[in-house]
Every structure is written in structure tokens, then in C-alpha cells.
Amino acid sequence: MKTSEETIPYFDLTGQFAMVREEWFREINRLGRSGNFILGDAINQFETCFADYLGVKHAVSVSSGTDAISLALKALGVGSGDSVIVPDFTFFATAEAISLVGATPIFVDINPIDFNIDVSKIESAIRADTKAILPVHLFGAPANLDPILELASKKSIAVIEDAAQAFSARIGGSCVGSIGHAGCFSFYPTKVLGAFGDGGLVTTNDSQVADQLTLLRNHGLTGPNIHSLIGCTSRLNCVQATLLLIKLNSIDEKIKSRHEITRIYFEQLAGLDLVLPRQQRGTTHAYNIFTVRSRLRDNIAQALKIHNIGHQIYYPMPLHKQPPYHHLGYTDAEFPESMRAADEVISLPFYPEMPRSHVDRICAVIRDVIG
């Protein structure tokens, strides 16, 4: 049964567009008049500002978050015949990027606190052919990087952070994405720093890795018609770069709004049989996606649907169950926490411009179901 209540969308980008429209159109006009459409000034400016914001030496923009991960893997020498450690519970693209470079993902279960990789299970999963660990800062909660970095250093393998959902998250004073050998970001529109189209970026403090990435994203081009390696077309679109630069300049306000909406959700959902987003001590959550967990997840989803309230299940199928990975022979029993998360999580509407009245209505529906 559906009601005639006003729809509450899971996400709405139209407010963001209205806010930047004038300035962005001016910049697009300027770009158009320059005729400098590929790897132009907008790209350099955006990369410099992004690197400054993150406190990292190099930022190399690319076409998507998926490319950011696969090109970072390539730049760090990971390829065919290698394996890479990755959490079993994340967006498909994290593993897909590993497969795209010809390597094999090794899935590891997650911890039930923040849904990130269970660091106690990584060492036993490392094989002779393992070249990297790829922790994901899922939903915006920083993964526990210190023990991962220590283990990686002991085994002489790389740590590549999937920070696609975690722009602005911090571990102590450091931004995630600036801590491992490379950090990978996505500018998919719903991200904390989102484009109005696709985009991605790799951060690194290693000049050689940055140089490799710069070549890889542009056909290995080192001079006119000279190609020093096999790369691809993975340049960030200049039109998106002009927008991202504008948004980056005022991103702290948006991050503040995310924390304020989180505070209201926490206040209104307190005391219910529901686990609210959690993070490791000493870290700052980016609150990209507001995910809660409940044994009554399906009842909550049904009630939200009845009341015209958008929601998402991120992610209903752990990676080891995805068809392209069946051949790896994993069993559900190896991933109890990943399986439990897939059954219990639900992501609620969440974006910086979200009206307070929407949060009130969503929480009232949830309280009705499980209060």
C-alpha cells in the first residue's frame, strides 16, 4: 500500500546545481573561449588544490574512481599473475579494478564495527603472489590503516587506499587517501566531492608513481607521437574539473552540513534497536553514505517504501558471491560478517542540502517500525 505522502528522495543533486550554476557557467564559458579542452589549466589548478587540501605531494586526475584504482595498481607494478587483498563487502568496482589489471582479488571478511576490512584476517590471507592490500574506507569510515601499513611494510607490499567514499575522512590529523602508497578517489555525483558526471583521482607522495600515472592516463605519451608504455584514455574532463574546483573551494561548509544532519539522525534514532554509523577511535567519519544496521532491516525498508521514502541497500551481495568471482571457490562460511552486513544494512537519505523536515519524517517512520 502506497500513501500520497510527498516523496523523499534518497539523494537530490538539483540544489547543488542551483548553488554553483552561475559561477560554473562562467567558468565553462572561459574554458570554451580558451579552446583548451584536454588536460588544460583547469586540470592543473584542480589537481594542485586537491593535493593541498589533502596534504599530499601529487594528485593525478583520471576519468573515474575505478580507473583511479586500476591505474594506481598498474603504477605500483601490480598486474597479471599477482593477487591483491580486498574486503569482501564493498562496491563491486574495488575488486573489478583489480581484475582489470589482470590480477586476482583475495577477499577478506570485514569487522562489524565500521564494515571495513578485518585487519586480524589479512596476514593469513597474504600469498606469495600478493602485491598489495586495498583497504576501503567504506561509507566514509576510515579503515584501520596503522596495522595494515605495518603488515604491508613487513611483507614489502603496497597499500592502496580506496577512498572513493571518504573524501574528508581523517585518521588523527591525516586525510585518508594521503596515508598509503596511493589513495583513490571517485567524483561520482553522490560522493562528498562529486562532479556532475564521472571523474576520479589518485593521490601519492611518490613522484615516480605520480609520473607513471600521468603517462598511463594519456596513452603513455612522452612526446609528440612517442608512447613509452601502454596506457589508456583516462583524463578528467575539463568541464568537470572547473566544477570540482568551485565545489572544493566551499567543501568545508558541505562537510559541516553532513555532520549536522548526522547529529540530528543520531538524536532522533537514539535508543532504538538499530546500530548507527560507527568509526574507530581517533578517526573522523566522512559521512558520505548514512548506513545503519538492524535485524529488522527488511521491515524498515518496506515501511520507507510505503511512505515514499528513498533508501538503498549497500550492498546486498558480497563480492565473493558476484558471478565473475564464483570461480574463485569461496564459501559464505568464510565471510560471516560480510554476509550478516549484507542482510542487515540499509542506507538512509543523506546529502548536505537535505531538508531537516525530511530527517524528521524518516526517523518517525523508523521509530514506528522498531520503536
Ligand SMILES: Cc1ncc(COP(=O)(O)O)c(C=O)c1O
Ligand atoms: C568504494 C568504491 N570504490 C570504487 C568506486 C568506483 O568509482 P567510479 O564509480 O567513479 O568508477 C566507487 C564508486 O561508487 C566506490 O564507492
